Amino acid sequence: MFNRGFAVLAVVLLAVGTLSAEEILDLKVPAGLKPLKIPADNPLTEAKVELGKQLYFDPRLSGNNEVSCASCHDPKHGWADSKDRSVGVPGERLGRHSPTIINAGYQRFQFWDGRAGSLEEQALGPIQSPAEMNMNLDTLTKKLNAIPGYRNQFKQVFGTEVTAENIGKAIASFERTVLSGNAAYDRYKAGDEAALSEGALRGRKLFFGKANCSACHAGSNFTDNGFHNIGVGIDLAEPDVGRQSISKLSGDRGSFKTPTLRDVDRTAPYMHDGSMATLEDVIEHYSKGGIDNPQLDEEIFKLDLTDQEKKDLVLFLKEGLASQNYPMVEVPTLPE
C-alpha cells in the first residue's frame, strides 16, 4: 500500500533561503493522518508555533480584552464551543455555531460556507469582526508592539515588528499543530483487530456501507472537503443558504461544508447552527433521511436504522474516532 505508508512525516516545504533546516519544525502527524502540506511562504518553526499559541489564547487581541480565539474554539470543548451559537464581544450571538479547529490545517476551505481558503487568510477575520473580537488591526498591532514579550518574539520569528500579516501566520502555524488522529479506528485499520469493540465494529461497517456516511465523511480526516445540503435548518422561515451565498449556484442552497468527525464526541452541539445537542440526535436526523428540500443531496435518504444500528453508529463515532493523544493544550503564559 504505497500511498498509505508515508503518513508519518509531514511534507515541509522550505521557503527559499529564509530559514535554516534545523529551525524547521518536523511535524509528526498522528497515525492515520496524511502528511500535512505547509505553505511555502509560512514554514513551521517551533518559535512561531509557540508565538501563535500565545496569540490564540490571548484575550488582549479583542476590543474589550475578554475574548480570545479559545473563547469559541476551546480545547476543553473539542476546540469548538459548547454553546449552540457562540457569543462574541458585545454579548451578541453569532449566526453560526463555532466549528472545531481540529485538523483545520487539512481543510481545503475554512468556514461552514467555505468563504476562506487558507488559515492565514481566516485568522484575521474574527479579530476584526464586530460581533467576535471587535478589534481594529492597526490598533491591535500598536497594542502588541507595546508589549515587549510580543515585540521580541516577532523580531526573532519574522525579523519584523508585530504586523497583521505575521499575526495571521503565527496563529495559522499554531492551528496546524492541533491534530487528531491515532484513534481506535486508525489502529484497527493498521491491523490491530482488538482496537474496536464489537459494537463499534458493527458501527464502522454501517458507516462505510448501509448508512452511507462515508459518501461524504471520507478519507483520513472524515471529510470530502465539499459542500452538501443535508437539510439542517432548511425548514426555517429564512434558512441560512450556506455555500450558495459564495458560489451563487442555485444547487448550493442550504449546503454546508462537510465537517471532520475526529474527536466528534467532544464537540457538541452539532451542525452549522448547533441545533443538535447529541450524536444520537444527529443519527436520528440521518436515519429519517434528513429534511426534504429541492437541494437535498442524493446521498441523503431514509436509512430506517434499527435502535441497535443507531447505537452502534454512535459507538463508532465516540469510541472509534476519539484520539488516544487528544491535543489538549493549556493556556500558555502570556507575554508582558
Add this chain to the structure above:
Amino acid sequence: MNKIKWMGVVLALLVSSTCVTAAEFEVVSEGLYNPCGVAVQPETGHVFVADSGNLKVVRIVDGKPQDVIVDFGTDVYGKGPKYQVGPLGIAFLDTNTLVVGGGGSPDGEEKLYAFTVPAVGEPAIKASEANSAMNLAPGDEIKGEGNFYALAVTNDAVYVTCNGDDTKGWVSKATRDGNKLASFERYLATKEAVEVDAPVGITVSPDGHLVVGQMGEITVPEDGLVTFYRPNDGKMLANFPIGLSDITGLAYSPGGQLYAIDFCWNDTTKGGLFQLIRDENDAAVAKPQKVSELDKPTAMAFDAEGNLYVTVVGSGEGEDTSAAGKLLKITGLK
C-alpha cells in the same frame, strides 16, 4: 511496495513530453442536447454521439445527426444548474456492436445495453430493442448502481464507471458473448482505494492498464485524481492527484499521449482539454498542460488517424442547454 519497483511502474504509465503541439479545432456538429458520449466506429470511421438530453444515440454524417438508437429513459443530474440526461457512455465492441451506458433510470434499474447498430440509411431502433441489457440491482447491504458514465473496452471486457454507491465508487465489468453482454458485475471499489468520490472518465493505456479519472467533489476545485489499475486483478498501481477539478474523459492518442477533459463544475470557464505530462524529476508527479479551453466537455475519443472528437454541453440561454451541445474535432495533437 518497494520504492524502486514503484518508480518503475510509474515510469511505464505516463509518457513524458515537454511540449504540447498547437492543436486545431473544428465544430463538426451543433445543436446537440447535453451530449455525454462519443465513439468512433471501427472500419467506417463514423462518429457516434450520445445525444443525451434528446434521449438518443446519433451518427454524425456531414455534420448532421442521424438517429441510430432512440427512446432512452431520462433523468436530471445536478441541483442547479440541472442537466437533463439519457444515454451516457458509448463504445464499440466491434464494427457493428455498440455498448451504451444508461443514465436515465433510477439506481439499480439503470442498464448497460449492447446493440447491433443499423447501417447508414436504415431506420433507427429503440432502446428496448437491445441485443441484451443488464443492470446492477441493490442487495441487502449494497445500493443499486446507475449513471454508467463512461466505458473502456479491452479484448475481453468492458469497464464501466458507475455513480450509485458513493461509499464504494464502483467501476463495473461486463463481459461479452458475441454481440450480447454475458455478465455485468461490480469490480473495482475506487472510493475504497483512493478515498475520493466518483470514477467518471476511463480508458485503457497502451500497455493495458485501466486508467480512471476520479472526479472528486463537484464543489471542490482541483481534487481530481488519475489512477492506474491492473485490469486482471484490480490492483491499484499508481494514483496521481493531477490538479484537475472534474475529469469527465480520458483518452490516449495513437501516439501514446494521455489526454483528459475537465468539466470544472465549480467554474466552467476553467474547463478544457489537457495533456497529462509526467514530471521529469519526480515519477510520482504528473501535471496537466492545457491544450485548450472547452465549454463543459463531457466525453472524448480518438480515431485511428489521431483526430480527437470531444462532446461539449456548451452554454445556452440561462440554464437552457437544449441546443447548445457540440461535437468538436481537434487535430494536430501528439
